[in-house]
Structures are given as structure tokens and as C-alpha cells.
Amino acid sequence: MKYRKIPEETIRRMPRYLRAFSTLQSENQGYISSQLLAERLHLNPPQIRKDLSYFGAFGTRGIGYPVQSTAEQIRSILKLNITQRAALVGAGRLGTAIASYHGFSLFGFDIAAVFDNDRQKIGRRIGGRTIEDVSRIGSVGSRGIQLAILAVPAEAAQTCADQLIKAGIKGILSLSPCYLETPKRIKVISIDLAMELGTLPYYL
Secondary structure (H helix, E strand, C coil): CCHHHCCHHHHHHHHHHHHHHHHHHHCCCCEECHHHHHHHHCCCHHHHHHHHHCCCCCCECCCEEEHHHHHHHHHHHCCCCCCEEEEEECCCHHHHHHHCCHHHHHHCEEEEEEEECCCCCCCCEECCEEEEEHHHHHHCHHHCCCEEEECCCHHHHHHHHHHHHHHCCCEEEECCCCCCCCCCCCEEEECCHHHHHHCHHHHC
């Protein structure tokens, strides 16, 4: 399957579908129609059918999508059917909240390591993990960690990203308010909370 031919927006909606089907599983529902699924997600049925069609045959006309098997297929598509280990860099207030967030387990993520450069924080535990000295970032590759979450000040983000990439990280979720220069082979998703919040007053 050539994922590069699939629209970026479709890929971004897949976790939403997984969350919906996981919720349906917890509600013991066996099937759901694209219409009812669309109502849950505030999308339109044709969009859902088109998105899922990129990855093969889903559901049966007149019956709907089988909840359990569809959830399993989506997990497999997103490569979430195996535990994805991630390193968290930055154990400040934001980093602490991320390390303690239980919602990652739905998507099979494990915050396997936490790093910081604050001597007063190193050795403490957050989210069940001991905070390590940032100088140990180079060890992530040998620990089977390929993803990283950056929750550090903007002035430290590029250096941390460079170290992570050198250590073998292939994907970075950056919560630092800055642009990261990385090789094309590295997937970077940036979320600037202040900038996103800055758009809300316009709509008011």
C-alpha cells in the first residue's frame, strides 16, 4: 500500500475513526452505518466511505461496518497494532501533563523515556517513568524508541531535535513554538497551542 498517495487530511482523520470505533466496542455495538458514524463525528457519510476506501474494502452495504474488525484494521493501517514507544523531552508543566495523560494507551503509545536538563527534576518520577538527564538522549535508538515528543522552550528545540535524529528518532511531535529544520526522512508534526488559541477571538 502506497501511503504517499493518500491525502494528508485522510490520514489525519483515521485516528478519529479509531477513537469512534473503540468507543463503539466499549458500548458492545456490533455494527454501525456510515450515516450514524458520520453523526458521531460530525462528518458526512460519503467522506467517511471515501477515506476508508483508500485502504480497501470496509463494511457491507445495508449492514454497515463491523465494529471490532474495523477497529483492528484501522489500528493495523496506522501501525498501532503494536506498541509504539516514544521519548518525551521536557518535564516541565506541559511535559508532566503529557507523561501523566492516560489517553495515549488507546492508540498504543508508551512514553518509554522522559528527559530533562533540570538537575532538580532528574531522578524524580512522572507518569510512572524516572526523569533522565537529557545527555542520555543518545540511548533512545538502542531502546527501540523511534518517536519523540518535544515539550521544551523554543530556544532548546532545534538542539534537542538534532540529538534525537542522530540517535535514530524517525518522527517528532513538537509542542515547541518554533520551526524545526530536519531531514526530509523525518516526519515532524508541530502544534503551537498559543498560535491555535490566537485564532479563536477572530471567530468570536
